[in-house]
Amino acid sequence: MQSAEIIIGTRGSPLALAQAEETRARLSVALRLEPEAIAILPIRTTGDRITDRSLMEAGGKGLFTKEIDEALLSGAIHIAVHSAKDLPTRLPDEIVIAACLEREDVRDAFLSPVVSRLTDLKQGAVLGTSSLRRRAMALSLRPDLRIVEMRGNVQTRMNKLAEGHADATLLAMAGLKRLGLVDHSRGAIDIEDWLPAAGQGAIAIAARVGDTATLERLAAIDHAATSTALAAERAYLAVLDGSCRTPIGGLARIEGDALDFRGIIVRPDGSEAHAVVRRGAARDAERIGAEAGAELAARGGPAFFAEA
Ligand SMILES: NCc1[nH]cc(CCC(=O)O)c1CC(=O)O
DSSP, X not given: XXXXXXXXXXXXXXXHXXXXXXXXXXXXXXXXXOGGGEEEEEOOOHHHHOOOHHHHHHHGGGGGTHHHHHHHHHTSOSEEEEEGGGSOSSOOTTEEEEEEOOOOOOSEEEEOSSOXXXXXXOTTOEEEOOOHHHHHHHHHHOTTOEEEOOOSOHXXXXXXXXXXXXXXXXXXHHHHHHTTOGGGSSOBOOTTTOOOOTTTTOEEEEEETTOHHHHHHHHTTOOHHHHHHHHHHHHHHHHHHTTOOOOEEEEEEEETTEEEEEEEEEOTTSSOXXXXXXXXXXXXXXXXXXXXXXXXXXXXXXXXXXXO
């Protein structure tokens, strides 16, 4: 570790480590460094320790980044690698997303030992998920489903499904692909029917604002279209997310100079949803995302968010 030129901090889950390895491989090619010159330091976060739901909700997504942020700020690591969708809407002032790797499949995957599609589940079947968004979107399609909590990392949730805790679950295709587990899924759910979480499938790489040497190195591996899409999605989330725990889906897609944004907010019980579609120039990514968020906030009205 002492001899490493660059130290990457990450959570310790198999998916997090796979993402850190991908980042290391990209950096070593772009900077012509031996892979050994780049170390990976797994960091246990408060969120990894807390399994109690209420505590998790009290601290929100920040619990999964707190210790990693501290390591960045203290200089113990140079780079932090995150699943973009797990990043809180606001980062500490001294920390920036400096680069993204090319986005993986953005869609959610359907997993079930009994049927091949969500809509084929039998009346009253049990869907395991702890995601507010997946729960609400599933209930909007199938109000009869029974939802049970399904926590833990990707492998843990797949084990729980195999053990019969639920008839089906939903996971990000991106995680399954990065872990080589895509064969365990029944396939991806179409974007037209089902939006992912903001940031899903993207790996966000953070660094300290003042660490110009690291920022320059990270610029060398940035996938511009992914960073642009993420900027739109995070601007959208920032408008919607501050005050509420509403199930939110959002996806920006870049085609050349154009950006196509889709967003949805859903009541937790699936009984009501508002969707938005916007197109514009990719250079206006943040404005388009923020305007889509503002449109949904206005359409939902205060009552929509208060109940969530
Ligand atoms: N909240 C856990 C989490 N964070 C990122 C991913 C998947 C990988 C990604 O979206 O990039 C997952 C697991 C899942 O939702 O199935």
